[in-house]
Amino acid sequence: MRRFAADRARRAVAASIRAAARSAVPSAPAAPAPPSPAAAAAMASAMVRAMSTAAAGAAPVSLDNINPKVLKCEYAVRGEIVTHAQNLQQELQKNPESLPFDEILYCNIGNPQSLGQQPVTFFREVLSLCDHPALLDKSETHALYSSDAIERAWQILDKIPGRATGAYSHSQGIKGLRDEIAAGIAARDGFHASGDNIFLTDGASPAVHMMMQLLIRSEKDGILCPIPQYPLYSASIALHGGSLVPYFLDEETGWGLEVDELKKQLEESQSKGITVRALVVINPGNPTGQVLAEENQKKIVEFCKNEELVLLADEVYQENIYVEDKQFHSFKKIARSMGYTDDDLPLVSFQSVSKGYYGECGKRGGYMEVTGFSADVREQIYKVASVNLCSNVSGQILASLIMNPPKVNIVCAQSIINWNNDGNNLHVYFFHRLGMNPTNPSW
Template sequence: MLLEERLSHLPRICKRIYRPIQALTHLMSTDAIQRAWQIVDQIPGRATGAYSHSQGVKGLRDTIAAGIEERDGFPANPDDIFMTDGASPAVHNMMQLLIRSENDGILCPIPQYPLYSASIDLHGGFLVPYYLDEATGWGLEIPELKKQLEAAKSKGINVRALVVINPGNPTGQVLGEENQRDIVEFCKQEGLVLLADEVYQENVYVPEKKFHSFKKVSRSMGYGENDITLVSFQSVSKGYHGECGKRGGYMEVTGFSAEVREQIYKVASVNLCSNISGQILASLVMSPPKVGDESYESFNAEKENILESLARRAKTLEDAFNKLEGVTCNKAEGAMYLFPQIRLSQKAIKAAGDANTAPDNFYCKRLLNATGVVVVPGSGFGQVPGTWHFRCTILPPEEKIPAIVTRLTEFHEKFMDEFRD
C-alpha cells in the first residue's frame, strides 16, 4: 500500500505522527519502513497508546517466537510468550506464583544479581544459596547444588525452583553446554522449575564459549514440551542495544500444566499489559535485519563494533585488575561485568569495622571519594564468607577506560600502602 493510501486510513492524530515519514523516506531503508508499517498494522487501533492483550500484542509475540525458533532450532509457541516491562517484573511474577509460604525455597546463585534475593524476600520465601566456584571461573557445580538442596530439605524447606544466570551477573561467566545439560538433568530429577535468566545472551566475548539457551539444551536432550518446567527471561536492556529505560522484555513459559498456566495469565492480567513501546523493542531485538535486507550491513557493522568494543574493554580491565597487588580477576567471558576478589589487610578490615561498614564497602567508598570511579561492593551480591570482591562494569566509553585504569591503579597502590599490616 502506498504511503498516501495508508495515511488516509489513519486517525487524524496518527496522520500527524506518521506524516514525517513521507519526508524522511529518502533517509530510511526500505526494510525499516516496511517493518514500521508491519508493526503499526499489528497494534490495536494502530496507536502505541492503546492497551494490548495481557500477554502482549499477538503479532509481536509471533515475531518473538519466530526469533526464538531461529535461534534455537526448535519450535516456539507465541502463546508461551508473556511480554513484560523489562525482565524484572517477569521475575517478580514467577516468584509470586512459586512462593506460598516462608517454607518455600528458591535455589539462587551466590554471587547473584540482588533482584532475586529481594524478590524472594518480598514474596515471603526462603533463599537457598548455592556458591559459584571462583577457582573454576565461577563454575556452577552440581555437587554444590545437591549439597544445598539437601541442607534446605533438612530444615523443612520445600525447594521449588533453581535460578541460573547465564551469562552471569555479576560474575561474567558463560556456562558450557555440557554443564547446562547437567543442570537440566538435575532440575528434571528433583522436580524443580528452572528459572533461566538469559538477558545477556548476546554478550559473549571469548571464542571458546557460545550462548545456548536452556530451552535449546533441554530440547536437544530429548525433553519435550511437558517434560521439564522452564521459564526463560529476556530483556531489551542488555545485549548490544542497551535500551534499559524503555522497559521491554518477556518470559517464555514452557512445561507447566494448564491449571498453572491459567494462574500465570491471571497474574499477568493484573497490570493489564506491558507498555507497547517496550513490546515493539522486544520484537525488534528478536528479529534483527537479515542478510539481504537493505539495512543489514549498517546494522551488523554497528552491532559488531559495539560487541567488539565491549570485549576489548573487558580484557583491558581484567588485565589491569590482575596487575594490582592482592587482586585476582577471572576472565570476563560475557555479560557486562567483572567481579575481582581483593585481599584486604587486617588493618584495612579493622578500619572498616571502626567505620561500621563491610571491608569491601569501605574500599569502594574510598575509591569513589578519591577518584569518582563507582564500583559496587561484593557484599551487595553475596560472596563466600571471609572473601571480599567488587563488581565493575565494562560500560564506560572505550576511550575513557585507560584513564579509569590509571585512577584505579594509583588509588589502589596508595590504599594498600596506607593499610599495610
Template structure:
C-alpha cells in the same frame, strides 16, 4: 464526595467513642453471634480510624519501620544500596563546588546501564520506535530521506499488529499478539526448535517476570528457591518479598571459573529438604551476573537432567545471551538444550527470561523484556495470566523493542550493514574493555580476577590485609564494603561490594561493570591502581613478607 466521606468517617469515629462510655451488656453474646458483627456495632473502618487518630494524637506516626511490611525491611538490593546513595550525594557536592573533591566526576561502575555511560542506541531500533510512536511521520515525504526503507516498512508492519495502531493504548495482558509471535519466531530461529507466541509474556524488563514467577511458586516460608551464590540480588530480594526461603543456595566454584557443580546442587537440595523446605525451582544465570562466566553445553545438560529428576522448575535468566566475549564459548538457551535431549513440555517446566536492557542494545530505560513459559498445565498458565492481568500490560515501546531485538535487520535489508557495524562494534569494544580491566586487576597485589567470558561485569576477589579487615570491623562495615567506600571517596569510582551478592565465607569481592566508554578505561585503571596501592600500603602487615601480585596476604579467613 470526598468531603462527605470524611465527615461520615468522623461521625462514625465519634459514635464509636461515645459507645465506649456505655455500660457493658449484662450477658455475653451467644457464641454463634460472634461470627458476624452486630448491626449496632461500630464498623471496622471506624475502629481503625479511631486507632489511627489516637496513635497520631500521641505523636507516633501512623506508618513507621515498626508498622510496615517486615518483608520489605528484610530484603536488600546492593546494586543501588548505601554506597550508590553516598555517590549521588558526592555528585551533588561536585555540582555545587567542583573543586571540593579529589576527582572531577562520579564513574558509576555499579550497574549494567550502558546508555548512561555513553553507549549510543542502535539506529534501526530507534528509527522504528520513533515511527511507531509518531505514525504521522510515515505519511511525510521527508521521512524517506531521513529513515531507512526497512525501518519504515518494519514500523508499518508493527503498527498493523497493534490494535488501533495506538502505542499509547493498553494491549493484551501478555503483550500484543503479533509482537509475541514475532518473538517466538526469533526464538525458533535461534534454537532450531518450535516456539509459540502463546507462551510469551511481555513484561517491563525481566525483573517483573521474575517477580511474577516468585508470586506463583512461593506459598510460604517453607518454599525455597535454589539460587546461585554469588547471585544478582533481584532473586534474594524477590524471594524475601514474597515470603519464601533463601536458605537453599548453591555456591559457584571460583577456582574453576565460577563453575556450577551438580553435586553441589544435590547437596543443597537435600539439606533444604532435611529442614522441611520444599524446593520449588532452580535459578541459573547464564551468562553469569555478577560472575561473567558462560556455561558449557555439557554442564547445561547436567543441570536440565537434575531439574527433571528432582522435579524442579528451571528458571533460566538469559538476559546476557548476546554478551559473549570469548571464542571458545557460545550461548545455548536451556530450552534448546532440553529439546536437544528429547525433553518436551511434559517433562520439564521451564521459564526463560530475556530483556532489552542488556546485550548490545542496552535499552534499560525502555523497560522491555519477556519470559517464555513452557511445561506448565493449562490451569496453571491461566493463573500466570491472572497475575499478569493485575498489571494490565507492559509498556508498548518496550514490547516493540523486545520484538526488534529478536528480529533485527537481515541480509538484504537496507539497514543490515550499518546495523552489523554498530552491533559488532559494541560487542568487540566490550570485550576489549573486559580484557583491559581484568588484566589491570590481576596485575595488582592482593587482587585476583577470573576471565570475563560474558555479561557486563568482572567480580575480582580482594585478598585484604588483616589490618584492613580489622579497620572495617571497627567501622561496622563488611570488609569489601569498607574497601568500596574508600575507593569511592578517593576516586569517584562506584563499585558494588561482593557481600551484596553473596560470597563464600571468608572471601571478599566487588562487582565492576565493563561499561564506561573505552577511551575512559585507561584513566579508570590509573585511578584504581593508585588508590589500591595506597590502600594496601596503609594496611600492610609489616610483620609478614610482602605477598606476590595477585596472592593473598591476609592472616586468616580464606
C-alpha cells in the same frame, strides 16, 4: 585476567573507603521549601487545627507497622559499594577537590547508555515511527528515516489492532509481536517456540517477580540462587516471603556451577524443612560473566527434572559473550535436545532489551518464555499478568526487534551506514555475530 580485575577493584574500593573516612562530614538536612502563597492562606487554620489534633498518637505508618517483608528486603538490594559511592558523590558535590577523582561511574548495574553507548539507529527509527504513525503517510519521512525502518514500522503497526500503539494490548503482549519473538527463539535454538508461551513484560524484573509470586507460599518455600547473584533475586524472594537457598559458584573454575553443590544445598535446606520450588540459573552469569558449557547445562536440566524443580533461566546476557570459544545455549534448547518436551519440565526463560548489544534499559522491554506448566497453572500466570493490564507497547516493539534484528541479506545500504554512524562499533559486533567481515563488506 578476571582475578586481576577483582583484585584491582578491591584495592580501589579500600583506598576510597580510607579517603572517605578522612574527609566525610555528615550531610546537612535539606532546607524546607518556602510555603506557596495559597498555602500561606491556609496557615492560620492549620495552626488551630494542629492544636486540636497533634500528638493524637503514633504515626499511622512507621517502620514498626509496615510489611516486614519490605523491611527484610533492605539488605538485599543495597550493596555496601553503591552506598559508599553515593556518599563519595555527595562529598564530591560539596567539595570537588576532596577526592583524588572528579567523577563516579556507576557500573553496579549494566546501564550502557548512561556511560555513553549510543542506541542502534534502526531500533530508534522504528520506535519513533510507531510512536507517531501519521509520519508514515508523509513523503518527507523518507528523507529522515531509512527505508527498512519505515518498512519494519509498517509491518509492526499491521500487527497491532487498529494500529493503536496507545491502547492496552493483550495482557501477554501483542500477539503478532509475540509470534515474531517466538520465531526468533526458534531460529536461535532450532526448536519450535510459540507466541502463546511468551509473556511480554516491562523489562525482565516484573517477569521474575511474577514467577516468585506464583511459587512462594511462605518462608518454608525456597528458591536456589547462585552466589554471587544479581540482587533482584534476593529482593524478590524477600518481598514474596520465601527463603533464598544459596548455591556457591566456584571462582577457582571460572565461577563454575557444579551439580554436586546444588545437591548439597538442596539437601541441607530440605533438612531444615524448606521445600525448594525452583532453581535460578543466570547464564551468561551476572555478575560473574561465565558461560555454561552444554554438558554442564544438561546436568542442571537433569537435576531439575529429578528434583521436580522449576528451572528459572535468566538468559538476559545471551548476547554478552566476550570469548571466542564460548557459545550461548538456551536452557530450552538444551532440554529439547535431550528429548524433554513441554510435558516434562517447567522451564521459564527471561530475556530483556536492556542487555546485549542493544542496552536499551530505559525502554523497559522484556519477556519470559513459559513452558512445561499445566494449562490451569498457565491460566494463573496469565491472571497475574492481567492484573497489571499490559506492559508498555514501545518496550514490546523493541523486544520484537531485538529478537528479529535486520538481516544482512535483506538490509538496505542505508541501515548499514546508520549502524556505522552510531559510532560505538556495534556494527562490528553485529557482523561478527552474523559471521560477516565488517571491514570488507562484499555482500
